[in-house]
Amino acid sequence: QDIKIALIAGKTGPLEAYAKQTEAGFMMGLEYLTKGSMALNGRKINVIVKDDQLKADLAKTLLEQAYNDDKVDLAVGTTSSAAALAMLPVAEENGKVLIVEPAVADAITGEKWNRFIFRTARNSTQDAYGAAAAVPATGDVTIATLAQDYAFGRDGVAALKSALAAIRPNAKVVFEEYAPQNATDFTASAQRLFDALKDKPGKKIIEIIWAGQHPLPKIADLKPERYGIEIAPGGNILPAMQIYKNYPGMEGAIYYYYAFPKNPMNDWLVAEHQKRYGAPPDFFTAGGFAAASAALTAIEKAGGTDPEKLIQAMEGMSFETPKGTMTFRKEDHQALQVMYHFKVKAEGKDQNDLLDLVDTIPADKLPIPVRNKR
């Protein structure tokens, strides 16, 4: 009997690029881990890919179909956090495992979590701890934040503040600026941020927490360096980070950049991806790969696809990924992973040669709080 896995992703719509990466990464992961045989313990692996168009209701319906009609053993998905959240109860109702990748919302492994949910993607809090870890550990640091004015932005800022409190007590957030979700003109925001920071002592940083079209160049063009203010952006997919090139020296944190992790899996992925797609693997390629690895490692360990056995096997399980070894935390099934502190390169070799590694932040230096009610 085949092992059936459903991969649900928002393959059409504005995040088409993300979904493509996830799918490519997932398939390459299976290929690598099964050494090209696409079979495990003699059972063929059958992947059913479904497009939820980033719609929560569709994602939910598709997952129901996957469990009921296609009778998959476990499912992986999806791109949008809203869609992923809507999928969570379906896993519980059907009593089957769902590996969430690459949706980031904290609530997935937080308040909306149930025991069938595992996540290989990083969550927003991990990003926040990464960002906090990239802030100097000593001296006066004054921080202002710029985020979108909706739940994701506000949660992001809150997470950053608690992360700073936890690991960088020397840094203070003095100002929070929220811009409309679809804002295009940031002059007013920038003015307010500059006004808030310019007279402060020590290192002055604007942390940008943003989903979608990045305001970085708009802020940078208004010359924050006049006041000695630095900007710290988060990581992003490669095409989006190409803008960073114009601002060498800028520092921030990221969870995957193809040149950073040193392990055979990543080496293979980078080489193979370059060969097949003419570009290095990106953010979500690594994510997809990790999800594949989690699934196969679990099935192998559980000796089959029985959901209860899978859950038992996966709780606390470590598995190898291009991002390095990851571990599903027992309490909330969130996979923990390393983060990287980067600095933007002055002169890259090519358009994707963007970042220099400043520091690797090991997973145990990131005390991500457990937020689910178990």
Add this chain to the structure above:
Amino acid sequence: MLPAPALETRGLTVRFGGHVAVNDVSCRFTSGTLTAIVGPNGAGKTTYFNLISGQLRASAGQVLVEGADVTNLAPSARAKRGLGRAFQLTNLFPHLTALENVRLAVQSRAEAGWSFLSIWNSRRDLIEKAEAVLERVRLEDQRNVPPSALSHGDQRKLEVALLIAMEPKVFMFDEPTAGMSVDEMPTVLELIHDIKQRGDATVLLVEHKMDVVRSLADRIVVLHNGTLVADGEPATVIASPVVQEAYLGLEASDG
């Protein structure tokens, strides 16, 4: 005290920018009479109708129906008070059939517009009335033809049919016979004559054909540049110099 006239205007005035289209027109129309309103093109006849029926807001003055001030009411409310209006430039529901056009007018009269749950096609009362009206204007053969496929003259007849179907107290005809062929005209003129004969209706008629005016009107009101310049018996008014020159364009009375 005399009973209030069916329709009265007091100092009715409207200005468009610098142009005074209707200038301080006061006039009473008693029921049972047919008043012809004549005047050169652009004299303000249609505008006067628009002010009475509410399509235009007056700059000054009042419109009274049976003594009640309706100046601030919407056209629909005035129609409910019994002011009925046919238009100079044909103005119908182009894609509904002739019968449905008339039926809408009948229905408005029957106050059935807010009935949500009865079935329109089984309202025999409305249909029969509408068919009767179509027969009166001799359009019964065209009952299923939409106005967009009617010739100009037939559209004019339908326009009149709508007005009749509304059964108003005040009938306002704006050149009902324009574009109607000579052999069709008697039908419409007879209709207007019948309405007048009934005695309880007030008819206002704008018409450029003097023979029509002569044969129908009890009274003639002359508008000129928006001002009321003559009012009285048909014969006297027609003979007055202002009508002879400004309207008929005759040097002396040779018409």
Add this chain to the structure above:
Amino acid sequence: MSDVAADAANPPLLPRSRTDWLPLILVPVLALAVLPLIGDVSSWVTLTIAGLAMGMMIFLMASGLTLVFGLMDIINFGHGVFISLGAYATLLVLGPLAGWASANSVALNLALLLLCIVVAMVLTGLVGAVFERVIVRPVYGNHLKQILVTMGGLIVTEQAIHAIWGASPIPIPLPETLRGAFVLGDIVMERYRVVAIGIGLLVFAAMQLLLNRTRIGLLIRAGVENPEMVEALGYRIRRLFVSVFVAGSALAGLGGVMWAFYRQTLTAGMGMEVMVLVFIVIIIGGLGSVGGCFVGSVLVALVANYVGFLAPKLALISNILVMALVLIWRPQGLFPVARR
């Protein structure tokens, strides 16, 4: 004709309706009114200039739509994709001429921008012609069908962009010398915005001239009301309609280029994203009025900046707020275009 008749029929000529200045004063009045609220003059200048420039870019993106609507009574919901298309057209120039962008020469950089604009306008103009021919022509006079059909065209074109250039966002470099800002004391003016103001004013002036000084505008307005009659007067109205549609599309392309360099990232949906803003602007202006569109754009952009500075919580709805206020004041928009 007798004397009486002649006299009566010869009252003085009525004057033409006068230009309506009130909406034009609105912008400077608003700008001055917020000065005391902002307090700091340099912040005010920075915000005002940035707002003006943003207004120009919005105007460039919206002008084509309002032109096509105002002249032809066609509501093109696919307008947004022409903006995207214009933006992507820059790639055709930036590919071979990448050197011009990184060159540290104002002349070369501006020439590059100009070239991008020309290429984009040609491309969107051509696609516009196809659009008009294949999609829009059969539905003249029917707004609903126009909305549907152009929406279909939008989806198809957007997918074509995906198919040709891929789904990932594409970063594009702003030419070297247009980057950064002029700094005068505490006032900053982004260089690119200064360029945008220039181009916006130029296009506005050109449109005004063309529409008011030639008979093209007349002919098209007449043709929309009654194409049969215009043909019966001996004009080949079809051709003109195509040209207007092409012009509208080309303007969208121009707007797209300006927007692309502003955002520095291309996505197929970038045009669609600004459409609600564009619609708001042309409603404020009075559907179909180019002048109104201009004032509306500047108004919306300035208010967005001021509100964003003074009360960022309200920034989210500032556009809709402006629209509501304008509509309460003038229910048909600032410069209503009479029709029907």
Add this chain to the structure above:
Amino acid sequence: MWLLSSDTPRSLLLSLILIGIVACLFAAPFVFSGSQPLSTAAKICVFVLLVASYDLLLGYTGIVSFAHTMFFGIGGYGIAIALERLGASWESVAIGLVSALALSAVLAAIIGLLSLRVRAIFFSMITLAVASAAAVLASQLSTITGGEDGLSFQLPAELRPAFRPLADPILGVTINGRILAYYLIFVVTVVIFLILLRIVNSPFGRVLQAIRENEFRAEALGYRVVAYRTAASVISALAATVAGALMALWLRYNGPDTTLSFSIMIDILLMVVIGGMGTLYGAIIGATLFVLAQSYLQILMGLGSTALAGIPLLPDLIHPDRWLLWLGALFIVSVYAFPGGIVGHLRRNRSP
């Protein structure tokens, strides 16, 4: 005939198609197995209702509104918020539905009274802005609405999959809460559809058509245009609200993309046009065709694209990820091929 308000399909083929669709929907739980067909059938029912309510506005009254999804969303959120906050009971359903209906009625009346006086196309654009404001609001009020993430909730026990009212299967199908939920949706849809059909064929409905044709003349005949239009908006908004509530009940979830997004508005428009504007039956055909296409087009394209693998370009064009391309083409083609919609087409063929 009385049930259909004497507005029969007036074409044999059309009657057969309609009977076929209704029969399939009625028998769906028993004829098709699996959760996908049932989901599809439920979605068809909801959209039939939604599209019919929109047709009242668009086809019969000639109002082009882009805010229709707002009412759909209010219905969905009404149910979602009530069930999430007040617990999974029938009282919560009632409270949610009633408050949603009240809110919709008030909003529709306000929008109608304030803005139905302006030019038609102007009104459309204003509703566009209103709709986008509603979406922003839903996202901002995240503590109540769940923001971008939406709300997942539990249904009353009788509608849960685990509920088994009958011990024995009927026709080989075990009746469970899911099937009950489906029939709830089906029955509500049928009843409201018939009410809408009655309304458009009532004297009131004819006044709406008259207003669409020539509002100036309707006013002169004594009909208060603004009042009639507002009434039509309110009725249509109420029906859309019910549709939203049904949608939420079926999905046990509601979020901005599910009921508020602009793309749903576009879908509705397309369904109305494919089916045939101004013929409520068009709503049935349009919604059925469209939902089927939406559910199965990608699958079909996937099959086609693998079958054609090897041939240049073609497999790319019918790659499942390009389904939107075909949807767009469908927009264009449907407007041309069926100017009167499918219903108009079928009726015309009958009477030369």
Add this chain to the structure above:
Amino acid sequence: MAETSAEPLLKLESVHTHIGPYHILHGLNCEVPAGELTMLLGRNGAGKTTTLRTIMGLWQASSGSIRFDGRNITTLPTPDIARSGIAYVPESMAIFSDLTVRENIVLAARSGPVDTARLDWMLGLFPALKRFWNLPAGNLSGGQKQMLAIARAIAEPRRLLLVDEPTKGLAPVMVRSMIEAFRALKAAGETILLVEQNFHAASQLGDNVIVMEDGLVVHSGTMSDLVADKVLQRRLLGLSLDAHQ
């Protein structure tokens, strides 16, 4: 009809016109001699308007031929027909109501600015147009719109003028101006085909007359013959000249 030896300016031969499923013109034959004024009479719905629209190419003749000035114009597109020298005043007047009176006339003068002498003459005929020169034509009164429609057709000299019911809605004094205008145009060598219900006006103007019924020509001849023959009048038009003003 006058047995002119030369070919008539306009000639319709067994023209059939369909509008959608309706068959309106059933093989129309008629001619309009150059330099003369020909009246087209008939009851409501006889097909007069349809005839004019078919000539202008606004409706396509389904069979038959229309020759203008020796050229077959049956299938030409409307703008080309207009450019060959035909002006048209439609029954609905088709005023451009958004445009000012001036703009309406500017558009009608295809070949450039209107000749000032001609403009003065026109505005003398229709003084109201002068007064509303710069205001939107949509605001004109019914009769004023009719005047504008005529003015538009005569803004420049044309070979042939097709006019559909020009006196409808005009005050008697204006009907006189109108008659004057057509006389003047005829004197200037223009050919006119006039549809008219006002037989009184028609009788003063026409050289020739064509009477239609149900999409066919039932009579054609000179106006003087018809004016003289009371019986014929009654048979064709249902009324005699005397009974009507």
